[in-house]
Amino acid sequence: MSRASLFIPLTAFVVIVALLYAGFSLNDPHQLPSALIGKPFPTFDLPALSAEGSAAARVTQSDIRGPVLVNVWATWCPTCRAEHAELLRIHDESGLRIIGINYKDNPAQARLWLAQLGNPYEFNVVDADGTLGVDLGVYGAPESFLIDASGTIVYKRVGDVNRRVWQEEIKPHVDVLAKSAAAAGAPHG
Amino acid sequence: MIPELGHFALILVFTLSLMLGVIPLIGAARGYQAWMRSAFTLAAGVAVFALLAFGCLVYAFVTDDFSVRYTATNSNSLLPIYYKVAAVWGAHEGSFLLWILIASLWTLAVAAFSRHLPLAMISRVLAVMGWLAAGFAAFSLFTSNPFERALPIAPSEGSDLNPLLQDFGLTIHPPILYTGYVGFSVAFAFALAALMTGRLDAAWARWSRPWTNAAWAFLSVGIALGSWWAYYELGWGGWWFWDPVENASFMPWLMGTALVHSLAVTEKRGAFKSWTVLLAIGAFSLSLLGAFIVRSGVLTSVHAFAVDPKRGLFILAFLVIVVGGSLTLYAVRVPLIRSRVHFEGWSREVLLLVNNVLLVVAMACVLLGTLYPLAYEAITNGGKISVGPPYFNSVFIPLMVVLSLALGVGPSTRWKRTSVEYLLRKLVAVFAASVVIGVALPLLISGAFKWQIAVGSAIALWIVGSHLQDLWQQSGGRLSGLRRLTAGYFGMTIAHIGFAVTLIGIVVTSHSSIERDVRLTNGASTQLGALTFTLVAVDRVRGPNYIADRGSVRIDGDGTSYVMFPEKRRYLSGGNVMTEAAIEPGVTRDVYVAMGEPLADGGWTLRLHYKPLVRWVWVGALLMALGGVTAVADARYRRLRVRRDVAIRAAESGA
Numbered sequence: 025m026s027r028a029s030l031f032i033p034l035t036a037f038v039v040i041v042a043l044l045y046a047g048f049s050l051n052d053p054h055q056l057p058s059a060l061i062g063k064p065f066p067t068f069d070l071p072a073l074s075a076e077g078s079a080a081a082r083v084t085q086s087d088i089r090g091p092v093l094v095n096v097w098a099t100w101c102p103t104c105r106a107e108h109a110e111l112l113r114i115h116d117e118s119g120l121r122i123i124g125i126n127y128k129d130n131p132a133q134a135r136l137w138l139a140q141l142g143n144p145y146e147f148n149v150v151d152a153d154g155t156l157g158v159d160l161g162v163y164g165a166p167e168s169f170l171i172d173a174s175g176t177i178v179y180k181r182v183g184d185v186n187r188r189v190w191q192e193e194i195k196p197h198v199d200v201l202a203k204s205a206a207a208a209g210a211p212h213g
Numbered sequence: 214m215i216p217e218l219g220h221f222a223l224i225l226v227f228t229l230s231l232m233l234g235v236i237p238l239i240g241a242a243r244g245y246q247a248w249m250r251s252a253f254t255l256a257a258g259v260a261v262f263a264l265l266a267f268g269c270l271v272y273a274f275v276t277d278d279f280s281v282r283y284t285a286t287n288s289n290s291l292l293p294i295y296y297k298v299a300a301v302w303g304a305h306e307g308s309f310l311l312w313i314l315i316a317s318l319w320t321l322a323v324a325a326f327s328r329h330l331p332l333a334m335i336s337r338v339l340a341v342m343g344w345l346a347a348g349f350a351a352f353s354l355f356t357s358n359p360f361e362r363a364l365p366i367a368p369s370e371g372s373d374l375n376p377l378l379q380d381f382g383l384t385i386h387p388p389i390l391y392t393g394y395v396g397f398s399v400a401f402a403f404a405l406a407a408l409m410t411g412r413l414d415a416a417w418a419r420w421s422r423p424w425t426n427a428a429w430a431f432l433s434v435g436i437a438l439g440s441w442w443a444y445y446e447l448g449w450g451g452w453w454f455w456d457p458v459e460n461a462s463f464m465p466w467l468m469g470t471a472l473v474h475s476l477a478v479t480e481k482r483g484a485f486k487s488w489t490v491l492l493a494i495g496a497f498s499l500s501l502l503g504a505f506i507v508r509s510g511v512l513t514s515v516h517a518f519a520v521d522p523k524r525g526l527f528i529l530a531f532l533v534i535v536v537g538g539s540l541t542l543y544a545v546r547v548p549l550i551r552s553r554v555h556f557e558g559w560s561r562e563v564l565l566l567v568n569n570v571l572l573v574v575a576m577a578c579v580l581l582g583t584l585y586p587l588a589y590e591a592i593t594n595g596g597k598i599s600v601g602p603p604y605f606n607s608v609f610i611p612l613m614v615v616l617s618l619a620l621g622v623g624p625s626t627r628w629k630r631t632s633v634e635y636l637l638r639k640l641v642a643v644f645a646a647s648v649v650i651g652v653a654l655p656l657l658i659s660g661a662f663k664w665q666i667a668v669g670s671a672i673a674l675w676i677v678g679s680h681l682q683d684l685w686q687q688s689g690g691r692l693s694g695l696r697r698l699t700a701g702y703f704g705m706t707i708a709h710i711g712f713a714v715t716l717i718g719i720v721v722t723s724h725s726s727i728e729r730d731v732r733l734t735n736g737a738s739t740q741l742g743a744l745t746f747t748l749v750a751v752d753r754v755r756g757p758n759y760i761a762d763r764g765s766v767r768i769d770g771d772g773t774s775y776v777m778f779p780e781k782r783r784y785l786s787g788g789n790v791m792t793e794a795a796i797e798p799g800v801t802r803d804v805y806v807a808m809g810e811p812l813a814d815g816g817w818t819l820r821l822h823y824k825p826l827v828r829w830v831w832v833g834a835l836l837m838a839l840g841g842v843t844a845v846a847d848a849r850y851r852r853l854r855v856r857r858d859v860a861i862r863a864a865e866s867g868a
Contacts, residue, residue: 030547034540043587071810079813128790152790
């Protein structure tokens with residue numbers, strides 16, 4: 025054993041530190057890796073958020089066919105409140121459909137929120153338990169998923185959807201989806 | 214006033230730790246007795262003020278002082294008193310203050326129980342621990358001060374402790390886990406002190422062994438508690454997720470396990486010295502790395518604390534100084550002399566070497582899997598991937614199989630040299646019996662053959678059988694013979710049997726659990742395995758700070774009939790909804806019922822689990838910890854001190 029070989033642990037440590045530092049400066053916690061990109065939306069069978077007093081319909085993954093933005097939100101989440109206005113604007117201006125997942129929330133408060141702030145959602149899935157959230161790898165609200173026509177996840181956003189994220193990240197994906205839908209439709213049309 | 218007192222106490226912890234880091238070290242270098250001896254007083258001072266600071270924060274929580282920002286964000290006047298106390302370590306700032314307290318108590322313990330060691334040695338050990346304490350205190354003071362006030366507008370009510378953390382398991386999980394993490398700092402300090410003096414001998418290994426065992430035992434219990442908590446509180450029945458934060462506690466455990474074994478060789482045979490030093494540095498470094506991972510947000514996880522880049526950079530800098538510094542010291546100071554200790558073939562040294570190599574490789578695999586997403590991101594400039602259980606299971610399980618096979622041979626080997634014929638003669642019957650029973654027993658009990666379970670139970674029986682056989686032989690088959698055996702030997706046997714218990718628990722519960730999501734209306738039943746589940750009623754009940762829907766589910770079959778009460782809680786302050794699963798624990802199986810969603814027709818969806826032997830996973834971990842603690846009680850650690858006391862008394866009476 026030579027003196028030089030004793031430096032191996034130190035060298036390994038330096039590599040790890042460089043890695044941690046790089047990851048630390050690179051890492052934007054808003055862009056999480058998702059093993060779900062390119063995978064079908066997870067299966068679920070949950071109630072939809074209903075009007076007060078009326079019976080809840082049940083919805084499953086087959087009700088999620090794109091192009092549609094699936095947005096995970098909750099009334100206890102302050103960022104969701106900030107994001108809400110942008111979702112309304114996106115829905116109004118682009119006509120993109122949005123489906124909500126009301127995550128670990130109180131349905132009564134959720135109804136109140138939608139009544140007060142406006143409702144950009146086609147419908148809301150009530151995931152009071154977070155079981156769908158687990159399958160989606162949700163680690164905090166808000167999170168958003170873009171789903172294509174076959175029900176496949178094409179994009180994931182952790183954190184709020186703001187104007188920049190919409191313009192730079194989501195809209196390009198939506199345009200691609202629209203284009204491929206047009207191309208697929210062309211032979212028949 | 215009280216929070217300011219706490220803040221001031223924390224500043225004193227910092228300054229006293231700095232003094233502890235400097236004065237005894239200079240004393241040891243120059244041979245000033247009084248300077249060296251000041252280490253004991255300073256260690257006591259650090260502990261006293263750390264206790265005071267911690268007490269002040271507890272006081273702020275108990276008296277609902279929401280003018281303290283940390284209290285306001287993590288407590289609530291509706292919380293029961295025990296959760297108010299537990300909320301002290303419910304988030305980053307307070308949990309780090311707990312970390313500091315525990316570090317200071319370990320330092321105090323070393324100061325109190327090591328007065329028989331050479332003064333130059335122990336003063337250096339305490340000085341190293343002083344440096345660490347100073348670093349911890351600086352981190353708390355400069356980046357995460359728990360005593361910060363939210364003035365001038367103090368909220369009248371706190372925003373409550375995260376409901377996930379309102380739970381017994383989680384109130385004791387952090388203190389025990391931290392005791393394990395920080396406990397490795399003792400072995401680390403002994404290793405550094407030995408490097409400074411250049412005295413890497415058997416005595417050094419003997420001094421650090423009980424401390425390492427104790428820290429390792431705490432870490433084992435801490436990890437088991439975390440796993441148990443995830444199982445019953447997260448509500449989906451899993452008990453290990455290979456999550457970065459779990460890995461962060463598992464890596465030091467693997468390294469610590471290697472260290473515990475390597476120390477045995479260094480103490481008994483004087484071999485593996487530089488390797489043992491490296492493991493001691495490694496185990497504590499991985500504890501620090503774990504702290505970095507959890508608190509910097511560099512890897513995302515379900516357990517992540519609030520992300521703050523300043524904290525991450527501070528811990529990274531601390532990591533560079535402590536780990537980089539100690540590895541440099543290691544590279545420069547470890548003696549190059551090859552140890553002249555001779556051993557060959559199937560000796561105990563070789564078996565322990567196998568143990569060390571496997572454990573370190575296992576640790577490296579976990580480290581690789583944990584850091585790989587980061588490396589990938591750095592190399593591909595922003596590409597993201599996740600490494601999941603399939604990777605960890607596929608690398609980890611084969612290593613553990615080999616380790617377990619070697620573990621069965623371990624206790625029967627002797628130091629220096631053991632003949633293969635002797636081992637064969639002794640063990641072949643045990644091996645054959647464990648294979649036969651391991652295959653037959655699960656088949657008889659469950660009626661179904663699964664090769665994973667057959668292999669798992671054969672291996673577990675092999676470990677238990679070979680240890681019991683050795684115990685039989687060592688004691689001569691007589692009860693009186695047991696008294697001749699040392700606590701160290703019993704500790705080893707208990708810990709190894711604990712390992713087998715955990716192993717069988719993991720294998721059986723992974724391969725024969727049944728789980729199903731069902732919809733039940735009131736009075737309806739469903740079948741899961743041999744059990745019938747009937748939803749009897751769902752009631753609305755009120756707890757201290759939540760309202761819950763409580764289901765009554767009757768279970769028939771299994772020879773008995775009982776009712777379980779899963780709950781769906783809504784916490785009043787945050788509106789958070791939590792699933793409180795009902796678990797019917799048992800030695801042979803757990804029945805687990807969690808409430809899902811209410812249905813339009815008045816029924817509910819329920820998640821049902823039948824989990825055989827799941828409890829064995831944690832019972833085994835507790836046995837391992839018990840083994841570690843038993844070994845600490847070994848008389849030879851005290852003998853040295855007694856001899857010295859006798860010598861002193863003799864000298865005094867002679868004078």
